[in-house]
Amino acid sequence: MSAVTTAERPAAPETPLIDDVTVALLGGRFAVRDLPGGLLALDVTAPKGTAVEIRLAIPLRDAVGFWHPACGWERTLLADWAGRIHTSLIKGAPVGCLYETSGATMLAFAAQDPVIETELVFGISEATKRFVVHLHLTAGDGPYTLAFAPRATSVATALRSLRGHLAETAALPPLPTPAAGRAPTYSTWYAFGQDVHADAVEAEAAHAADLGCGTLILDDGWVAGGDKRGYAWVGDWVVDTAKFPDLAGHVRRVKELGLDYLLWVAPLLLGPESAAWERMRDLAPLPSPVTPGAYVLDPRRPEVRAHIVALCTGLVADHGLDGLKIDFLDEAQIYAGDGEDIGHAMSVLLDELRAALQAIRPGIMIELRQPYLGHGMAAYGNLLRASDCPADAVANRVRTLDIGLLALGGAVHSDMLMWDPDGSPESAARQLLSVLTSVPQLSSRLDGLRDDHRAALAFWLRTWIRLRPVLLDGEVDPGRPDELYPIVRARADGHQVVVLHAERIAPVDLARTRLVEVVNVTSAPRVTLDVTGSSEVEETVRDATGALMGNRRFTLGPGLHSLTVPPSGLLSLRLLH
Template sequence: MTSIAVTTAERPPAPSTALIDRVSVAVLVDGAPVKPVVRELADGVKALDVSAAEGAAVEIRLATPLQDAVGYWHPDAGWQRSLPPDWAGRLKAGLVHGSAIGCLYETSGQTLLAFAAEDATAETHLVFGVSEQRKLFAVHLELTAGREPFTVLFAGRSPSPAAALRLLRRRLVGAAKLPPLALPEAGRTPAYSTWYAFGQEVTSDGVAQEAERAAALGCGLLILDDGWQRGGRERGYAWAGDWRVDTAKFPDLAGHVRDVQGLGMAYMVWIAPLLLGPDSPEWQRLSTCARIPSPTAPGAHVLDPREPRVRAHVLEVCTRLVADHGLDGLKLDFLDDATVYTDDGGAPVGPAMALLLRDLRATLVALCPRGPLVELRQPYLGPGMSAYGNLLRATDCPADATANRICTIDAALCATGGAVHSDMLMWDPDATAEAAARQIQSVLHAVPQLSCSLSELSPEHGEVVRFWLRQWQRLRPVLLDGEVEPGRPDELYPSCGPTPATPRWSSRTPNAPYR
């Protein structure tokens, strides 16, 4: 073992040892170096196991020579896909925000370092970037030890980040405590979402008419977004909490759902069960469990999932909504807001969210005879969430075809189950046919979600939608079950440009890990 400083002067040197390829590792527990324990697995994958007393501070330092490195990818990279300095690369990862996964690669696309932590619930701080002093690329994982060893998986040098991440995903599936949530057929069909088409101005008749048009186009799923609930008539979330139907808009939601299902479409409803606003009937009962305002939902506070009362409330409102109205599933929003409680000195948030979502999974499986559809969105759709959701949606990027393409590929690179869905597709009704087509072309490698007003489509735009959805249906086995090599992340996946590259055929079953 030698002593190297794997970052700048903010970290003192620590003894390190060779790990895989040219990657070295140092492990510290409560600041004291410990000998790494490494296991050899199949396919050139190695596992690093760190055991420590519960509550101990664990630090795992990884470093590799820069060589010809050009980019570092992680699930929360956004538009920063090059090489940050190590004083700038920072990430907090947990079950409902990001993942402790990363990949360093060179000009050819070959990987220099590819890793993934097995325990998605562990709240992990990552420090990463180029060490100016040592001419290395370093990654530090910092966490508090739990009851079980913390394991990090490493893929050997691979021809591309996609290839390395495929190896790691297979291992993550095998190590998971719960299998991925099974994916009903409706989750593999084009979807129609009301959000960009209607906003909050949804009504039973208006949605039913659009559902007929969507079904005729081949959509097998309808997602009723924000606006169906009491209070959902204005932006902001001060009303959130009781999740009761606005009967002025939906006099008979259960009957409406049955009618849409009669068209051959599954039916999901949007809900943000961790939000609580001061105008909600539930505020007086639960406000002491919602101490911190939401950073993303104006007017609402965030319910603390560590509180048993909160978990019981979430289960009650979700169960009631599905059972009373015959729904096929839920679109779960704002789950990442739970991270506001991560650093408050209390118990960890990740295990509490896992407990809540495990119970919700069991409830929905019992309620939905064909299997539940559960939509999650970036940034809470890492490998640990595949047990709790099966529609893995790109983050909001309205009318941004480039962002939709990149976000869906990012999601696919770390998805261990379900199907990746695009953000909802919309465009200018007066735009050219080519502009409309570009929105659909950008997400052909995922499940497209339409959210334009179908009743207002021009004949030309209508033909564009029909043509591209027919092509998607024809190629669906390859597009959803094949293996795609999208190219370098820092080049924004050039192999999946406006006309996607043809993926290699895979005999993977529909509910096996996505790509």
């Protein structure tokens, strides 16, 4: 019977590593070396095929939370008998960050190899009164390297330095992101479901282009037989000509509106009701645990990899697409622990797919989503989307910010935005305001928008485009993960943006600043700033629809200031030095 807690595992000598962190190793040898930027590398070597266990431990001190890419809502301190995750290229990543009440980090690490199947056992050891992380893996051909960041002021700061190292050591560079991938995007999924037709989609595309969108994604519903939820029908990938008599012509017409075009596909799924079932059923021995009715093609089989590359390249070439939304890649994880490493098999598949797609469509866009957004996937996707959370602004905020903490490249995308068509413009706008540090994907019907909803959407999309250099490319710090990021701050070139998702006091430093903008995502009519420094400022206040509510000049000095800002409104403070 395996050990329940880490204290029950065989003892091993511990060695000081970095700050208060110690390391112990079973099954190999390790060496430590310095990395640029104050980082530290732990190189573990063992004969290929050896079971290796890397143990990290740190005194509890004032620890309050532990973040990792797949933490979901469990971002506080679990007991070591509860903290368990299994990672590979397509599920999470062996990356973690322990932090204290101030938000400062105590332990921040990332494995350079994102491919190999790894089990992480982590949490508070009741026996030793420490926080521990144990990584279990099988040694490969070369060293297994963990990079560590020294104590930092925040999780975002520590992970920023680790991201830089991971990008430099990646086997392949991140997939380049064209401009359209950084523009607002329209998706058909929540707006239409599977009831998509060429004329209706083209009409919506025209509205989306008018609002500043750069890409349209045609989601599920375009495939013949795919008119019902569940995936027993999946596998043939033949166009439903009743809905799209000429899909290539439809794509061309949408592109003439100024939008790039992506198509949804789930190439690993195979259903018993498909024509391909009899021919390919032996390649999909296991049923999907999450997509009802479907089985999962085994990517360890060369013929499966060849099939998927041919399918995806054929769709792009035949219909003039600019890219694909590739769904359910994490389903391959069902084959983990059974023979060949599933992460390695998916790496081989995705290497082949990347090369083939770039050969026929330079500048290809590929949308991937949580949970298969570890740092190893930066080479294979450039639109990195939050997992489905329809109309859940809190989840969308948390998930997009989580993705951004580890993204080596590409553009973080929100889950598709939908809202109550009968709700207030403030509540409709709040869906967009919750994901400002990502590229918004719209998925509400635009043809029947109320005038006030249209005004709010148009204003905030224009504002997002104006703020994009700060929100996407600036230094973003969302604070403590366990608090669900109530205050998000971004800064670039003297421009500060503060997004208030809760009624908190927002710190604002006027040093080296020319413009401060505060977004009030709460229902309160005021915001409170804690100002450092002093300057004469020009204040502009706008409501959720962009209507001007106030404009004045005054001296903004140090200390607390309560300023009137409507719910879902914008406060701009231009410094007049």
